[in-house]
Amino acid sequence: MAAPLVLVVLAAVTVRAALYRSSLAAFIAERVEVASPLNAWKRVVEGLALLDLGVSPYSGAIFHETPLIIYLFHFLIEYAELVFMITDVLTAVALYLAIQDFNKVVFKKQKLLIELDKYAPDVAELIQTPMEMHYIPLKVALFYLLNPYTVMSCVAKSTCAINNSVIAFFILATIKGSAFLSAVFLALATYQSLYPLTLFAPALLYLLQRQFIPIKLKSKSFWLYTMQYASLYLCSLVVIICLSFFLLNSWDFIPSVYGFILSVPDLTPNIGLFWYFFAEMFEHFSLFFVCVFQINVFFYTIPLAIKLKEHPVFFMFVQLAIISIFKSYPTVGDVALYIAFLPVWSHLYRFLRNIFILSCVLIFCSFLFPVLWHLWIYAGSANSNFYYAITLTFNIGQILLISDYFYAFLRREYYLTHGLHLTRQDGTEAMLVLK
Amino acid sequence: MITMLKPSPGEQEMLWAPWDSHHRRCLAAAAVPSPRGGPGLAVWELPGVLQRRQALPCGEQPRESRRPRRSGAAKSPGDRRSPRSVLGTARPAGNHPNCDGARASPAAPISAWQKEPSESRSSASHTTRAGRDHPCGSVTALPLAPGLGPAQAQPGWLFSPRGSRLAPFCSSRDSPAARAPTASPWRPRKRRHCWRGRKRKRRGAGRGGMAAAVLLLLLAAAAGPGRADAGRERRDALREELLLSPLPTGDVAATFQFRTRWDADLQRGAVSHYRLFPKALGRLVAALGVRELHLALTQGFWRTRYWGQPPLQAPAGAELWVWFQPTVTDVDKAWKELSNILSGIFCASLNFIDSTNTVIPTASFKPLGLANGTDHHLLRYAVLPREVVCTENLTPWKKLLPCGSKAGLAVLLKAERLFHSSYHSQAVHIRPICRDASCLAVSWELRQTLTVVFDFFSSGQGKKDWSLFKMFSRTLTDTCPLASQSKVYVDISPKNKEKELLEVSPPPTSVHEAIVQGEKKTYAVYDLLSPLLFNTSRSLNVQLKWKRPQDSSEMPIPTLHAQRYVAGYGLQTGEICTLIYNTHPYRAFPVILLETVPWYLRLYVHTLTIITKGKENKPSYIHYQPAQDRRRPHLLEMLIQLPANSVTKITIQFERALLKWTEYPPDPNHGFYVGSSVLSALVPSVTAMKDMDVEQSPLFASLFPSSDGSSYFVRLYTEPLLVNLPTPDFSMPYNVICLTCTVVAVCYGSFYNLLTRTFHVEEPSRGGLAKRLANVIRKFRGVPPL
Secondary structure (H helix, E strand, C coil): CHHHHHHHHHHHHHHHHHHHHCCHHHHHHHCCCCCCCCCCHHHHHHHHHHHHHCCCHHHCCCCCCCHHHHHHHHHHHHHHHHHHHHHHHHHHHHHHHHHHHHHHHHHHHHHHHHHCCCCCCCCHHHCCCHHHHHCHHHHHHHHHHCCHHHHHHHHCCCCHHHHHHHHHHHHHHHHHCCHHHHHHHHHHHHHHHCHHHHHHHHHHHHHHHHCCCCCCCCCHHHHHHHHHHHHHHHHHHHHHHHHHHHHHCCCCHHHHHHHHHHHCCCCCCCCCCHHHHHHCCCHHHHHHHHHHHHHHHHHCHHHHHHHCCCCHHHHHHHHHHHHHHHCCCCCHHHHHHHHCCHHHHHHHHHHCCCHHHHHHHHHHHHHHHHHHHHHHHHHCCCCHHHHHHHHHHHHHHHHHHHHHHHHHHHHHHHHHHHCCCCECCCCCECCEEEC | CEEECCCCHHHHHHHHCCCCHHHHHHHHCCCCECCCCCECCCCCCCCHHHHHHCCCHHHHCCCCCCCCCHHHHHHCHHHHCCHHHHHHHCHHHCCCCCCCCCCCCCCHHHHHHHCCHHHHHHHHHCCCCCCCCCHHHHHCCCCCCCCCCHHHCCHHHHHHHHHHHHHHHHHCCCCHHHCCCCCCCCCCHHHHHHHHHHHHHHHHHCCCHHHHHHHHHHHHHHHCCCCCCCCCCCCEEEEEEEEEEECCCCEEEEEEEEEEEECCCHHHCCCCCCCCCCHHHHHHHHHHCEEEEEEEEEECCCCHHHHCCCCCCCCCEEEEEEEECCCCCCHHHHHHHHHHHHHHHHCCHHHHCCCCCEECCCCCCCCCCCCCCCCHHHEEEEEECCCCCCHHHHHHHHHCCCCCCCCHHHHHCCHHHHCCCCEEEEEEEEEEEECCCCCCCEEEEEEEEEEEEEEHHHHCCCCCCEEHHHHHCCCECCCCCCEEEEEEEEECCCCCCCCCCEEEECCCCEEEEEEECCEEEEEEEEECCCCCHHHHCCCECCEEEECCCCCCCCCCCCCEEEEEEEECCCCCEEEEEEEEEECCCCCCEEEEEEEEECCCEEEEEEEEEEEECCEECCCCEEEEECCECCCECEEEEEEEEECCCEEEEEEEEEEECCCCHHHCCCCHHHCEEECCCEEEEEEECCCCCCCCCCCCCCHHHHCCCCCECCEEEEEEECCCEEECCCCCCCCCHHHHHHHHHHHHHHHHHHHHHHHHCCEEECCCCCCCHHHHHHHHHHHHHCCCCC
């Protein structure tokens, strides 16, 4: 099993190394889809240059990385390409291990439920077989490492790769059941980009499930464990933030990183929904709409937690997708992370309604981004609306894709308990509807 | 904020010391407010003879004492000295341009005082017209009194320099009660206080001495017109000058300078009577704690490469830089207030100066006048490159002149001609200067300058001949009676070694040679106050004719010139390139480059490259302040060493930001201006410069200091840049809001559906109204129902 993974890693490293040496690297690094103001490599270098000049990197509006990133690259700037390749490989390996473990859990759970006769009798074809599940971890690693989005992100040296890596390790720690490491990595991820805060809920659910603690609001052990995990998380967050404070000896990074993420002052175009909306917003509604748009990331967490409390990993996947759609400076690197999870849900394929159209939309949009950017910025024959239209389409595509997966997941769950061949009262074949 | 890599001692001096040595000497003796807020003097480097004279008791006296301090001051030992000896001993302070009162030789003070006949003239006869800012009309009847010879020196005025020097210290405590109407409204009440001591001394002979005084006065009047009041101290003086210089390209540059000097201390706030100095500016200086103010409004761009060094450079648009007093606590507030007030005074959009275009340079702008230190936090600098300068700015500027545009050189300032030119720049400079050589008191100087470049080569059918009338459609007819000096200089320096090619008419009163900005210049001087000039004709129309067409193949290239442009294409990124040329054949010199870039061009300082002769040139000093969105511009200051005969290319990359749609100007696709970058340098002179007589050479030598004979100060401004930014579609706000919100709603809707609903097996329904209706019809038709 390890040999194919090594092959995939080798292929991925070769592709990246080749791209680093090609003239495409500079072109890719400039792409707004790949490098946002938050994680562009150019800005990291600028921050280091400012530090060298004796200017606080946070005194300007260019640098928005966290202090730990500065210190990481302060020592590793010479090996940046290597760092990014290793990060990608580590992410893929972490995901591989996590999914491998998750598959075992799924298999055990499935077996238990069959033994307990919880499934309907005619759902044999819905049950995931070990045969099917065997290649899923490899596919996940493959999807992550050879996804063009990840490759471009890595070639552009977007620090998004580091965030992804932290999140992948968080997922690994969670699935392995280590509450401490999970809390630490979640704190790191939150510290890096704030939005992974919402992953607290699925991680907690998963750990509770693993500890066989029933999720009941009246149960004492539930609250005890929740408090334990939350305090672990908060403590590590405080430690990390204090560490950053002691590294730079100032709190300047708080407004410059988190204020920048939340208030969206930089309207450089990207693949998200924020930039054009706030470029065109009326000044006195601006604050209101910033709140409305930011709340979208956090808004779905609690309803999802209630609906998917039995399936925290799927919850994590949906939440990652929501983050990548609604974060203020999204890049294709964020999209790549949740796309890597798609093989895990390959058993939902038969219930997806419009996967073909949606994948076409996403692929065509990916090609149209640079084309319309060129028409607007360089050729001058198009205007900003063209690029905006394509971001809208891309986001609609993502939203529909996620809701399609969500729908398929719920539907499969229904079939598992109610049987695949539903009949009406009069004995004819029934349709399944949402009510 | 500041990186000092490794400047050489010379460079350190350039950065942290005032531009010149004389300046420093002046600093030493600058007047500073005493801690208690009262006036006082600080002298800490001067010879003993001056040390003694610092003991001015004004500041020491208790606040409630309304007694004039002059009496106390008069008792100080130094005061008893004759002014000549005082000035003589104070000579070490040198003949520095900034210490304008400090004339070169022991004899110089006298000749200097003699040069201002008109102030005594005018103050003699004004009796009733109190409180007017514009004394022009009242003095037209006065006889001209040119040429007060040394023999006419009165004992009375010999006291005056000191009297005037001490005056402000007394005036500061001037009580409102003391401001009773006086015999001469032109003489401020405070001065009477100051003079009381002296008068008392004179009255020492007894009350009958009054008659003697009247007699003395009569005698003095008999000695010659204008001398009646010669015993009065000198208070303020106006000197006006016009420099006409043919430029190498065939254009003609005309530079006016009106210099008002006032021996009063505006800062103390007790000055309420204004004569020549414009009240609006004087009160501004007093109220806002301004130490130095430099405002320039410019239309067009001075092409240094082709026109040579201008006497006074200014960037395109509006430039304002101000040094505030150390007593000002909230400099930003004062700056905001100042720019708004100036905006009103000059009808310019200076009110658009805010934090997004204000910077605090650390090394480029040093005080040009008297200063105690160069704590750059008291400095504010802003440029509005988009500002369009026109008549509405010229009119208020002219109104500040004592004679307005009614008499004197200002007659030539006719808006329709001035703005029909290649370049127009008007400026106001206010600064404190040393009152005299000892530099124990402060005078205030207001310079109003105006530079205009006319293009005669293209409009004059290839002829480069010009005359005053052709340029301004006016000629000079009379002088401003308030001016103590009124001169027209014509630059007739031979461009090459051959014999003169040009001819000026009428014949000049004198010819003056000087070295200005490293070049030997010959000027034909027309002294408008000289009676000879208007004897032959009623008006002066200076004309210049070229004897034979000048071969313009050989154009002198200035030692330091620069060029700047934006490189790159597209609306995403770009690069600002600055080329700095040092054409000096064998000497390298450092230059300070100041770059102010608005926040919406995001500079990446790590892309900064400085290349000279193919090698990287490391700046010895960099000060970089990154921009903050919508709050602060980028500021980049560097000290770069320019090797001899070299071109230095400085490039820095930037990224163009997308702004909010309300942040774009009405013509967003015109582009955004980036202000000129500023080059300050001490340029080594090719010609050895002698210590020249600053008073004699025209104008400008005295605003910027020159450190020694071997180099001269140059401030250059590069081209402003016009940069396009990506624009959103301005017609789209509603559409964008609707469409984006729709996408969010799609997400919300589908998730809401999936989260709140559950799957159910579809049950057969009875159908809607339409179905039931259809079934009724079907029943009639006899077909099975749906």
